[in-house]
Amino acid sequence: MTSPIHNYSEIGKLKTVLLKRPGREVENFTPEMMPRLLFDDIPYLPMAQKEHDYFAETLRDNGVETLYLEKLSAEALDAGGSELRDQFLEQMLAESGYPYGATHDALKEYLDSMSNQDMIIKIMAGVRKNEIDFHPSDLVSAAETEDYPFYLDPMPNLYFTRDPSACIGEGISINHMTFPARQRESLFNEMIINYHPRFANKGIHVWRDRNHNTRIEGGDELVLNDHVMAIGVSERTSAHAIQDIARSLFKNSQYDTVLAVSIPHNHAMMHLDTVFTMVNYDQFTVHPGILGEGGKIDTWTITAGKGESGLQLQHRTDLKAVLKDVLNLDDIDLIPTGGGDPIIADREQWNDGSNTLTIAPGVVVTYNRNYVSNELLRKHGLKVLEVISSELSRGRGGPRCMSCPIVREDL
Numbered sequence: 347m348t349s350p351i352h353n354y355s356e357i358g359k360l361k362t363v364l365l366k367r368p369g370r371e372v373e374n375f376t377p378e379m380m381p382r383l384l385f386d387d388i389p390y391l392p393m394a395q396k397e398h399d400y401f402a403e404t405l406r407d408n409g410v411e412t413l414y415l416e417k418l419s420a421e422a423l424d425a426g427g428s429e430l431r432d433q434f435l436e437q438m439l440a441e442s443g444y445p446y447g448a449t450h451d452a453l454k455e456y457l458d459s460m461s462n463q464d465m466i467i468k469i470m471a472g473v474r475k476n477e478i479d480f481h482p483s484d485l486v487s488a489a490e491t492e493d494y495p496f497y498l499d500p501m502p503n504l505y506f507t508r509d510p511s512a513c514i515g516e517g518i519s520i521n522h523m524t525f526p527a528r529q530r531e532s533l534f535n536e537m538i539i540n541y542h543p544r545f546a547n548k549g550i551h552v553w554r555d556r557n558h559n560t561r562i563e564g565g566d567e568l569v570l571n572d573h574v575m576a577i578g579v580s581e582r583t584s585a586h587a588i589q590d591i592a593r594s595l596f597k598n599s600q601y602d603t604v605l606a607v608s609i610p611h612n613h614a615m616m617h618l619d620t621v622f623t624m625v626n627y628d629q630f631t632v633h634p635g636i637l638g639e640g641g642k643i644d645t646w647t648i649t650a651g652k653g654e655s656g657l658q659l660q661h662r663t664d665l666k667a668v669l670k671d672v673l674n675l676d677d678i679d680l681i682p683t684g685g686g687d688p689i690i691a692d693r694e695q696w697n698d699g700s701n702t703l704t705i706a707p708g709v710v711v712t713y714n715r716n717y718v719s720n721e722l723l724r725k726h727g728l729k730v731l732e733v734i735s736s737e738l739s740r741g742r743g744g745p746r747c748m749s750c751p752i753v754r755e756d757l
């Protein structure tokens with residue numbers, strides 16, 4: 347049986363990818379809610395959708411099959427029947443703060459009146475209090491949340507399908523994410539893997555599931571080749587989770603090396619892929635801002651070992667040398683975002699100039715607004731497919747963040 351998931355690199359010809367078209371969730375919030383929802387602005391939805399459609403079209407024009415999270419979720423529910431629908435709804439409500447009680451019942455009744463597809467779209471978009479004819483009488487509602495307009499918060503980050511899960515080899519990590527604003531997202535991925543006819547009962551290995559307290563997000567998980575991963579130690583991914591997934595991969599898969607790369611912990615660089623992506627066999631984009639004096643950065647090469655943790659570590663600080671060693675290459679081309687000009691580098695990194703989606707060796711999709719970095723990529727021999735990006739970039743994520751590769755051709 348061929349596995350529905352097959353992803354042994356960052357650069358192999360992309361065959362199938364998971365996307366989410368931005369919906370009501372990206373405008374269903376107030377400026378006050380933005381920091382908590384991890385957004386920096388209020389996007390203009392019709393334009394965000396147009397841009398996203400352009401991105402998806404670019405992928406399809408290049409032979410990529412595009413799957414949509416919102417559609418797969420509804421199809422999984424269709425396949426799972428009323429039992430699954432009930433179980434999914436209960437879990438979603440519990441994780442939204444309503445494990446039981448009158449509000450739980452009112453929300454359940456409201457959502458249960460919808461078709462599977464409408465219910466999924468509604469949960470993603472959020473439920474406002476004024477949508478339901480219900481007046482809670484509990485103390486929390488009266489004393490703490492009376493003025494808050496939502497029962498269920500919107501999930502505006504869903505179009506960054508990279509993060510809630512990551513396909514590695516013929517398996518997947520379904521992630522326990524860092525901030526409450528995103529933690530419910532991976533429930534959709536879990537349901538799809540377990541119940542969607544395309545994925546269910548196909549022997550997919552779950553390297554690490556979402557039932558953990560330690561946190562990891564797909565933006566930090568880079569599949570460098572068929573036995574080496576790079577994982578960011580970042581605002582979103584803890585060292586603890588990296589050790590945990592490394593142990594699982596070493597035990598159950600052909601992966602034998604995890605390169606942990608420590609990056610600054612801040613919103614502009616929340617994941618490794620916002621500062622470092624692989625674009626060809628021996629080429630990478632890198633934001634100069636992550637490199638310290640003399641180009642140094644903390645990395646740990648993790649392999650299986652006999653120590654207490656079952657792992658052994660080698661600490662090194664020369665990124666280029668480390669990459670050459672783990673990838674067994676004579677040389678590596680590190681392409682600096684913004685051409686190394688500190689002002690341009692910071693500006694373009696902010697709008698995801700380092701966040702390229704590689705769709706074949708040396709062929710990348712990038713935001714058109716990062717024109718200095720794009721030009722430099724071309725000078726380094728890459729084919730650059732630019733996509734329009736005024737509104738999508740307001741969510742702080744680029745082409746790699748907006749895509750979850752499911753199948754890539756082997757190199």
Ligand SMILES: NC(=[NH2+])NCCC[C@H](N)C(=O)O
Pocket residue numbers: 383384385503506508509528564565566616617619620741742743744746747
């Ligand atoms: N893989 C990525 N870099 N994803 C970007 C996610 C951006 C999103 N607003 C967040 O803060 O979570």
